[in-house]
Amino acid sequence: MEGTGKIVELVQTVAVEYGLKVVAAIAILVVGRILAGCLKRLIQGMMDRRSVDPTITGFVTSLAYIGMMAFVVLAALGQLGIQTTSFIAILGAAGLAIGLAIGLALQGSLSNFAAGFLMIVFRPFKVGDFIEGAGVSGTVEKIEMFTTTLRTGDNKIIIVPNARLCNDNIVNYSARETRRVDLTVGAAYDADIVHVKRVLEEILQEDGRVLDDPAPLIAVGELADSSINFVVRAWVKSSDYWGVFFDVTEKVKLRFDQEGIGIPYPTRDIHVYEEKRA
Structure with missing residues (x-):
């Protein structure tokens, strides 16, 4: 006891x-x-x-x-x-395996930290910019020690390690105040080229978001198999890019219908030969 x-x-x-x-x-x-x-x-x-x-x-x-x-x-x-x-x-x-695992983890963390520090110093993008990198794209929500958070157009959140962004090409769509809208418009071969160019010019002039400087460019870009392809290039503010892109595309179809300008689709001539048998 x-x-x-x-x-x-x-x-x-x-x-x-x-x-x-x-x-x-x-x-x-x-x-x-x-x-x-x-x-x-x-x-x-x-x-x-x-x-x-x-x-x-x-x-x-x-x-x-x-x-x-x-x-x-x-x-x-x-x-x-x-x-x-x-x-x-x-x-x-504790053991070689555990030590190697911790070392690899620390190495990844340190590389992400160093990449985040470099992004702060060299500023390839900032919060609010729309970027593409590491195989993803979205608006930058925040840049932290080890990761960068992006928000996609459909409101999904993507968390990307900083090292992956620094080791990949970065496309910053918001770095400049203006962007160029590039469109390719096809017209039928029987259409009057001068008429088509004038209609395209009027469409751009009627849109107040299209900038006068640099001036828009409308030119014949290609004599394709079934259409004459016109190159339409217009400068806009970066925030207006998609609005102008979609609106101009729609207006081209509506105005071409009003002006009687055909927008061809691929066609193919089929020749049938009858074989005569003796």
Whole structure:
């Protein structure tokens, strides 16, 4: 009975001692996470009031939050009596396979962080730009430490690692204030070329979104198999690109119908030969 009492007493002592440490560590994690979130919102509010570029704001707030959380985790481990240097040594001795896995993970994270830093410095795009890269396209919502978030035209969210964007071609459709709308319009071979060009010019002139400088271009681009193809090039503001593209395409069909200009479709002449048998 005496031995059992000592065991119970020992268990109670260990539970009290380490139980308090575990509770304290959990409290540090919870409070630290709340403080990290408050710090992130505070920094974002300060940068928003100073009208800092949202691209830089997202990156800095993400960096501050992750740095704060790393400090909180180290503090919680210290409360448990775990020395971080010893903890790292234990992880290093856990095995070659685990070490290689952690190394590869860190390598990917570091490359994403470096890529995010380079994007902030060289600014190939910013928040609000419509870009294409890494096999996807969309409007940039935010640039964080390791990832960039894009929103597609149908309102889907795509999260792309920064390293993939930096290692791929980036097409920024919003980098310039103006864009050129390129259309190819086919007309029948019996149509009057001068008449067709005049109708196309009137369509562009009637659209107030088409810019006068640079001037629109309308020219015969190709004598195709079944049509004369006209090249129509008009400069517009980047925000008006798709509106002008769709509206002009529709107006071409309506005006060609009114003017009696045929829009041909591929045709094929079939010659049938009758074979005479003796």
